Amino acid sequence: MTNKTPSTSGTEDEEEEKFAKVKNNEMDNDEAMMRASSSSSSSSSSSSDEDDEGETQSISTPTRLQQRRVSGGGGERGGRKRRASMETNELSGVPTINSKKKKTKKSNDEKTKQNEDEANDDTPHAAHAKRVRRAKRLCFELAAASATLKELDAKYATKSKDIVNGSGPSSSSSSSLNTNDNNNNDKNDDEGGGGAGGNEVIARWFEKHKEAQTKWKKLTKELVDVESELKKRANEVDLYNSGNMQVLKAEEAALLRYVQFALCRAKPMSSIGELRDSEVCKVLEKVVKTHGVRFVLSLSAVSKQFQRCVRSPLVWESSFDLSTETGISDRNLLEILKEDDALSLCKNIRLDGCRFLTERSLMKLFRRAGNSIETLSMVNVAGVTDELLAYLADKCTNIHTLDVRGCKNVDASAALQLAWPKLRKLQLKGSRLFRGRVPWTDFYLLVMNLEGLHESEDNKIEKIAGFRLHEKKEENNGVVYRQDDETVTEEQRKIARDVEAEHTLSIDVERLILSTRDKIKKWRSNDVGGVAACEHAAAVQHGNTLAANVLTLMPRCGHVLCDRCELESRRHMVTHTRANGTKFYTYPCPACNLTMPSPGGFSIQLLLND
Numbered sequence: 181m182t183n184k185t186p187s188t189s190g191t192e193d194e195e196e197e198k199f200a201k202v203k204n205n206e207m208d209n210d211e212a213m214m215r216a217s218s219s220s221s222s223s224s225s226s227s228s229d230e231d232d233e234g235e236t237q238s239i240s241t242p243t244r245l246q247q248r249r250v251s252g253g254g255g256e257r258g259g260r261k262r263r264a265s266m267e268t269n270e271l272s273g274v275p276t277i278n279s280k281k282k283k284t285k286k287s288n289d290e291k292t293k294q295n296e297d298e299a300n301d302d303t304p305h306a307a308h309a310k311r312v313r314r315a316k317r318l319c320f321e322l323a324a325a326s327a328t329l330k331e332l333d334a335k336y337a338t339k340s341k342d343i344v345n346g347s348g349p350s351s352s353s354s355s356s357l358n359t360n361d362n363n364n365n366d367k368n369d370d371e372g373g374g375g376a377g378g379n380e381v382i383a384r385w386f387e388k389h390k391e392a393q394t395k396w397k398k399l400t401k402e403l404v405d406v407e408s409e410l411k412k413r414a415n416e417v418d419l420y421n422s423g424n425m426q427v428l429k430a431e432e433a434a435l436l437r438y439v440q441f442a443l444c445r446a447k448p449m450s451s452i453g454e455l456r457d458s459e460v461c462k463v464l465e466k467v468v469k470t471h472g473v474r475f476v477l478s479l480s481a482v483s484k485q486f487q488r489c490v491r492s493p494l495v496w497e498s499s500f501d502l503s504t505e506t507g508i509s510d511r512n513l514l515e516i517l518k519e520d521d522a523l524s525l526c527k528n529i530r531l532d533g534c535r536f537l538t539e540r541s542l543m544k545l546f547r548r549a550g551n552s553i554e555t556l557s558m559v560n561v562a563g564v565t566d567e568l569l570a571y572l573a574d575k576c577t578n579i580h581t582l583d584v585r586g587c588k589n590v591d592a593s594a595a596l597q598l599a600w601p602k603l604r605k606l607q608l609k610g611s612r613l614f615r616g617r618v619p620w621t622d623f624y625l626l627v628m629n630l631e632g633l634h635e636s637e638d639n640k641i642e643k644i645a646g647f648r649l650h651e652k653k654e655e656n657n658g659v660v661y662r663q664d665d666e667t668v669t670e671e672q673r674k675i676a677r678d679v680e681a682e683h684t685l686s687i688d689v690e691r692l693i694l695s696t697r698d699k700i701k702k703w704r705s706n707d708v709g710g711v712a713a714c715e716h717a718a719a720v721q722h723g724n725t726l727a728a729n730v731l732t733l734m735p736r737c738g739h740v741l742c743d744r745c746e747l748e749s750r751r752h753m754v755t756h757t758r759a760n761g762t763k764f765y766t767y768p769c770p771a772c773n774l775t776m777p778s779p780g781g782f783s784i785q786l787l788l789n790d
């Protein structure tokens with residue numbers, strides 16, 4: 181459909197001319213069509229249409245002249261150029277209407293011929309032919325009326341601003357409404373009389389619009405009557421019993437479809453202002469996901485309704501994602517939060533990579549969202565602290581998924597110790613105790629916290645299902661019931677799975693903690709050879725604690741190196757190329773060639789002599 185909405189965006193001075201021009205073009209087409217149809221088919225009210233259009237044309241002309249006077253020579257050329265391109269655009273749209281109309285006309289002609297043949301035979305056929313003619317004429321007139329209406333609407337959309345403000349368009353860009361208004365007001369003072377002409381034009385526009393709307397309403401009503409009549413006839417079986425009446429039945433069915441199509445096409449476009457708040461909120465909720473938080477907030481400038489809806493909790497219910505706007509500052513977030521309940525229903529919050537956020541704004545965010553939060557992702561946010569996590573565990577009791585990977589101010593051990601009521605997934609990789617050289621005593625505390633956590637989980641589970649989950653898992657290589665254990669029924673396995681899903685906390689670093697624990701044990705037990713990767717480490721292992729300053733255990737292979745030998749072995753680096761072409765380096769362990777932790781990566785410090 182070639183409605184005129186595209187033209188509302190665009191610079192205003194060109195709009196004026198373009199409209200006048202396009203109007204002329206379309207008028208020509210339409211008038212031609214009208215004449216053609218009125219000459220070929222039955223009576224028509226197209227003469228009144230022509231009058232309408234003649235007058236609308238005259239509306240646009242004065243403004244066009246006025247505009248030319250205002251904008252002078254320089255802008256004119258560009259305007260003309262642009263106008264030309266718009267014409268082709270608009271024209272390319274027009275043929276679709278034409279072809280549709282032509283088709284209608286052609287079939288109309290065929291029908292009339294056909295019907296003329298049959299008309300003399302008997303009355304049902306004559307009545308049928310009359311019905312078809314009337315329906316087609318109504319369809320055609322309705323299409324014309326709705327086109328006129330849409331044209332008038334589009335005209336108003338582009339002109340009203342200038343007209344209401346009382347001067348021709350002067351500023352070249354209409355990007356900001358406010359600045360435009362100011363400009364126009366100044367102009368008004370200078371020009372004086374300009375406003376009166378505008379008001380006259382707008383008054384005539386209202387008159388035209390009212391007239392067109394009345395006509396549209398009348399035609400729609402008539403066509404709806406035709407539609408219901410056709411529907412009624414289609415349901416009456418007896419009507420088409422005799423032989424050649426079947427043809428009529430098929431024809432009328434096709435006519436009914438055509439009428440319905442015409443009615444549908446002639447409906448006025450609903451504008452965004454006609455949406456209800458709940459609908460706007462639903463749309464905005466989708467836009468949040470595709471365009472981000474700040475874009476949606478900026479939409480509050482669109483209208484009062486948007487301003488209201490943007491702060492509705494419904495918009496933010498499913499997602500508050502700042503991971504695409506990692507540069508956001510504390511102040512920005514505080515501004516976004518304001519003092520209302522916009523985020524009070526928010527279930528999923530994502531702040532990955534927001535490195536400038538501090539405890540202050542984060543705390544406010546969590547206070548606003550409170551109990552509604554279910555998943556929370558804060559990868560690489562230095563502002564996340566142990567105190568903040570304690571607050572979350574205490575107040576945001578519905579969190580089931582928490583991601584604090586790379587948060588260097590989060591103590592993994594403390595995070596495990598908190599009493600999370602519903603937490604089922606916790607990601608701690610890269611948080612404190614998983615980065616750099618970690619003293620083994622600290623690490624052991626973490627191990628104990630993890631074991632304590634599992635124990636309390638097991639107690640809970642044992643009460644409900646009667647088995648100690650983690651112990652069983654450990655003895656069965658990670659599963660509660662072994663697959664080959666035939667004494668366990670399928671039902672018991674199912675219960676085990678359900679209970680596990682409901683009560684155990686999955687932690688991304690659990691395996692790393694346990695395997696590192698085993699490696700430290702191995703080192704300390706002294707009786708297994710091959711753990712020390714340099715002679716200094718071996719000397720320390722055999723009681724000479726002064727043989728090295730620092731000893732490091734590498735979690736991956738379990739080998740222990742002194743700091744000097746570690747530095748030495750980092751000379752032998754291996755270059756790798758990723759699929760995207762970037763390069764990265766690894767350092768093989770001198771004892772086993774497995775990759776050592778990258779510099780600054782997670783390792784365990786076993787000894788420190790200062």
Ligand SMILES: [Zn+2]
Binds near residue numbers: 714715742744745746
């Ligand atoms: Zn060494």
Ligand SMILES: [Zn+2]
Binds near residue numbers: 738739770771774
């Ligand atoms: Zn090794």
